[in-house]
Amino acid sequence: MLQVIRKSILGLPEECIAKVISMNFRSDACRLAMVSKAVKSAADSDLTWEQFLPSDYQEIISSASSPVVFSSKKDLYFPLCDSPVLLEDVRMVLRGA
Numbered sequence: 001m002l003q004v005i006r007k008s009i010l011g012l013p014e015e016c017i018a019k020v021i022s023m024n025f026r027s028d029a030c031r032l033a034m035v036s037k038a039v040k041s042a043a044d045s046d047l048t049w050e051q052f053l054p055s056d057y058q059e060i061i062s063s064a065s066s067p068v069v070f071s072s073k074k075d076l077y078f079p080l081c082d083s084p085v086l087l088e089d090v091r092m093v094l095r096g097a
Helices: 002-010 014-022 026-032 037-043 046-050 057-062 073-082
Strands: 085-087 090-092
Touching: 014 026, 014 037, 014 046, 026 037, 026 046, 037 046, 046 073, 057 073
Parallel strands: none
Antiparallel strands: 085 090
């Protein structure tokens, strides 16, 4: 039975898996990335990690006093949580779940 469920889940398009993962906590996304290559790809995707960023994240990073460099939404999320971003003399840090 577990094999049937696993095969049916892994048969879903990556976008569907990413959407399901994005409805959980970011820590769950990191754990789920270890399940399989297909789930890792979905868990690490920009579609997943954009859901964890604030809706105005583009405005936030464009207002930063120094450039914010990132190669993916996941790469953007953790530095925003770990270190303050200076916005017009105001420090801002994202709080992760």
